Amino acid sequence: MRFVRKKRLGCVLAGAALLALAIQATASAKEPPVPALPAVTPIPVKVIVVANFEPGEDMGDAPGEFQLWAEREKLTEVIPFRGGLQPLRRNADGLYGVRWGSPDSLMGGVAEQLMSLLLDPRFDFTKTYWLFTGISGADPEVASVGSAAWARWVVQGDTLREFDDREVPKDWPYGLFAIGAKAPNKLPDNPDSFAGMTDAGKLNMALKLNPGLARWAFDMTKDTPIPDSPELQKARAAWKGFPNAQRPPFVLMGETLGALRYWHGPSRTQWARDWVKLWTGGQGVFAMTNMESQSLAGTMMIASKQGLVDMNRVLVLRTASNPSTPPPGLTAVESVGDEGPGQLVAYESNYRVGAPVVHELLKNWGRYRDAVPGAAHER
Incomplete structure (x- = not known):
C-alpha cells in the first residue's frame, strides 16, 4: 500500500517537472513582443468655432447656428471623434468648427461631447482661441432682435431653490x-x-471671461452692419418705451445667462437681470438667455484646471432671435417661442460679427499664439 502511494507520488513529481520544463521551453520560444505604436504628435489648434444645433445637415439645407460657418468658411474636412454625435470640421486655413445639437442631445450630453473632444489625443488645445456662438432670447431693455452681444461673464441659472x-x-x-x-x-x-x-x-454661479479679449473683439466688430428686414421693423414698433428694443440690430457687450429651462416672461426676465447682477457683484448686465452656455463654460473651466485649455482665450458671442419677455399689450403665452424672422437674422448676425475676429486671429497667428489680445482692456 505504501509502495503504491510512493509510486503515485513519484509520477506526480515527474509530471510536474516535465510541465515546468515545457513552460520554460515555451517561454523561451514565444513570439517577440509587439512593438509599441509611435506616439501621436498632437495638432495645435489655432481657432475653433463651437455652435449648438442644426435642424438638419451642416451644409446645403435650412441653416441653424452652424451652417453659415460651415459653408462660408469651407469647413469641408470631416474629422469624427469618439463621444461626439457630430464630427469636427476643418478648413485649409486651420479653422475648426463643431456643433453638438441633435434629437439625442435633448436628454443632455452637450458638455460630455465637448469634454470628449478636449480629451482627444490628436489635438492640442492649449493655445486655442474658442468662439462659442449661438442664438438667444434678449432682454428688450438692453438689445433688439438680431443684435449680437459679446459676453464678459457666463452666469449659471440652474442651481438654485x-x-x-x-x-x-x-x-x-x-x-x-x-x-x-x-x-x-x-x-x-x-x-x-x-x-x-x-x-x-x-x-x-458666474464665470468671468477675459474682459480684455471680449472688449478687443467688441471694438473690432462694434460697427459691423447686421441685416434688417421689414418684418423686424414691424415687430420693433410694438416696443414703445424700450429704446434699445426699437433699434435696428447692433453689436453690444452684455452677459449670457444659461439655464436648461426655456423660460419667458416679465417675472423671469426680472429674475435674470437680478441674478446676473447678484452673482457678478453688480458688474454684469443681463443681455442674452440660452440653454447651453453654462454647461459649456463649466466644462471649459474643468478642462482649464487640468491644463487642457486656456480660459483667457475663450469668447462667447450670442445673438438675439427673440425677446425674453412680451412687448407691451401681449401676454407671455401669446409671445413665447415667437422667433419667426428673428431666427434667420440671428444666424446671420452671429456669423457676420464673429467672422472678423476669427479671421484676425488666423491671419496674425504669429502675434496671437503667445500673446492674447486685449491686454489694454482688462478692466
Whole structure:
C-alpha cells in the first residue's frame, strides 16, 4: 500500500517537472513582443468655432447656428471623434468648427461631447482661441432682435431653490433664490448647510471671461452692419418705451445667462437681470438667455484646471432671435417661442460679427499664439 502511494507520488513529481520544463521551453520560444505604436504628435489648434444645433445637415439645407460657418468658411474636412454625435470640421486655413445639437442631445450630453473632444489625443488645445456662438432670447431693455452681444461673464441659472410663485411671501418678486439664502436677491450666507457648499465663495454661479479679449473683439466688430428686414421693423414698433428694443440690430457687450429651462416672461426676465447682477457683484448686465452656455463654460473651466485649455482665450458671442419677455399689450403665452424672422437674422448676425475676429486671429497667428489680445482692456 505504501509502495503504491510512493509510486503515485513519484509520477506526480515527474509530471510536474516535465510541465515546468515545457513552460520554460515555451517561454523561451514565444513570439517577440509587439512593438509599441509611435506616439501621436498632437495638432495645435489655432481657432475653433463651437455652435449648438442644426435642424438638419451642416451644409446645403435650412441653416441653424452652424451652417453659415460651415459653408462660408469651407469647413469641408470631416474629422469624427469618439463621444461626439457630430464630427469636427476643418478648413485649409486651420479653422475648426463643431456643433453638438441633435434629437439625442435633448436628454443632455452637450458638455460630455465637448469634454470628449478636449480629451482627444490628436489635438492640442492649449493655445486655442474658442468662439462659442449661438442664438438667444434678449432682454428688450438692453438689445433688439438680431443684435449680437459679446459676453464678459457666463452666469449659471440652474442651481438654485425654487418655489411656485403663487406660494411665495407677498414681498418676494418671484420664487427663485440661491441655495443657502433665505430670499431672492441674497447671496448664500450658509443658514442651512448643503454639504458645506452654501457660502457664496464655494457656490459661485458666474464665470468671468477675459474682459480684455471680449472688449478687443467688441471694438473690432462694434460697427459691423447686421441685416434688417421689414418684418423686424414691424415687430420693433410694438416696443414703445424700450429704446434699445426699437433699434435696428447692433453689436453690444452684455452677459449670457444659461439655464436648461426655456423660460419667458416679465417675472423671469426680472429674475435674470437680478441674478446676473447678484452673482457678478453688480458688474454684469443681463443681455442674452440660452440653454447651453453654462454647461459649456463649466466644462471649459474643468478642462482649464487640468491644463487642457486656456480660459483667457475663450469668447462667447450670442445673438438675439427673440425677446425674453412680451412687448407691451401681449401676454407671455401669446409671445413665447415667437422667433419667426428673428431666427434667420440671428444666424446671420452671429456669423457676420464673429467672422472678423476669427479671421484676425488666423491671419496674425504669429502675434496671437503667445500673446492674447486685449491686454489694454482688462478692466
